Amino acid sequence: MNRVFSGIQPSGVPTLGNYLGAIRNWVPLQHTAECLFCIVDMHAITQRQDPRELLANTREMAASLLACGLSPDRCVLFVQSHVAAHAQLAWVFNCIARLGWLNRMTQFKDKAGKDREAASTGLYVYPNLMAADILVYHATQVPVGDDQRQHLELANDIAEKFNHDYGVDFFPHVEPLIQGVAARVMSLRDGTRKMSKSDPSDQSRINLNDDSDTIANKIKRATTDADLLPDNLAALEGRAEARNLVGILAAVTGSTPEAVLAAHAGKGFGAFKPMLTDALVAHLGPIRAGMLRLLEDAPALDTALRLGAEKAEAMAEPILKRAYEIVGFLARR
Ligand code: AMP
Numbered sequence: 001m002n003r004v005f006s007g008i009q010p011s012g013v014p015t016l017g018n019y020l021g022a023i024r025n026w027v028p029l030q031h032t033a034e035c036l037f038c039i040v041d042m043h044a045i046t047q048r049q050d051p052r053e054l055l056a057n058t059r060e061m062a063a064s065l066l067a068c069g070l071s072p073d074r075c076v077l078f079v080q081s082h083v084a085a086h087a088q089l090a091w092v093f094n095c096i097a098r099l100g101w102l103n104r105m106t107q108f109k110d111k112a113g114k115d116r117e118a119a120s121t122g123l124y125v126y127p128n129l130m131a132a133d134i135l136v137y138h139a140t141q142v143p144v145g146d147d148q149r150q151h152l153e154l155a156n157d158i159a160e161k162f163n164h165d166y167g168v169d170f171f172p173h174v175e176p177l178i179q180g181v182a183a184r185v186m187s188l189r190d191g192t193r194k195m196s197k198s199d200p201s202d203q204s205r206i207n208l209n210d211d212s213d214t215i216a217n218k219i220k221r222a223t224t225d226a227d228l229l230p231d232n233l234a235a236l237e238g239r240a241e242a243r244n245l246v247g248i249l250a251a252v253t254g255s256t257p258e259a260v261l262a263a264h265a266g267k268g269f270g271a272f273k274p275m276l277t278d279a280l281v282a283h284l285g286p287i288r289a290g291m292l293r294l295l296e297d298a299p300a301l302d303t304a305l306r307l308g309a310e311k312a313e314a315m316a317e318p319i320l321k322r323a324y325e326i327v328g329f330l331a332r333r
């Protein structure tokens, strides 16, 4: 059976982008594969986090993943810092990955911005830790949004170089699972930027805990153009904001952008936006309610995460041990 691994940073409440690009695609995988889903707090601190917020965001992320349909009986849901093997294998990978490889990572360039000298070294080696997250379980399938493709290529470069340098066939090849009509959801304010938890403007995103009024407000204020909707997708070329809203409606109604256009060609955004709002409220309302319910019982959430960490630890331990042997570390006896 394939082993699936994915991670999400507790750097804020998940957005509609996280949901449509990642979380929603994780739910059905629980029924067909052995799945591990990890709240990657160690990745989150590669950029400054307020400790109290990080703590609250970690529980909130756990609650939202459960509310979206992940079940502790069907998958291993846990927090990265609870399982030391991630950091331990990452150190080995820091010694495998080449500076030249990391220099090509577009996410580092985006996140570091203009003042690269001021970025943390953790942000730089972030992809090595991500490779360790996956490979410490010998997971081979990684459901992620489109933006993570380059990091998975790097994970494969690391696995291959490790295998080659030590003359072993130990780490498997990992494959991205990039699914869904909305693999990339864009900001509501600027259709050329991805919707992100860390965008300074809350108006740029829908959060999974936004109430109906907030959703209505954000959609009403979303950037659009004055043109009418065309009857085909090609005609949306160059209209990034319009393309994004059409994609979102398709994704939450289980349709396709082509079908949405076929149904709504000739309408302006004044007519389209209220429909989009209704669809979003209908889809996200139950998730928000579930999340609020789960957050009322923090001890139960913490227990679920502890059980997840225990299962993950038991899976990672023999693989880390073997990697250490391959590298030539003396076993502690
Ligand atoms: P992050 O928020 O960076 O921790 O991302 C968690 C997951 O959500 C990853 O699989 C990302 O690829 C996915 N993701 C994040 N933002 C978006 C977006 N705007 N559209 C689609 N997928 C996204």
Ligand code: TRP
Residues within 6 Å of the ligand: 005, 006, 007, 008, 009, 040, 043, 129, 130, 133, 134, 142, 143, 144, 148, 151
């Ligand atoms: N880098 C991923 C993101 O920002 C999160 C992540 C960390 C991850 N480790 C992972 C995703 C391992 C998949 C597998 O979205």
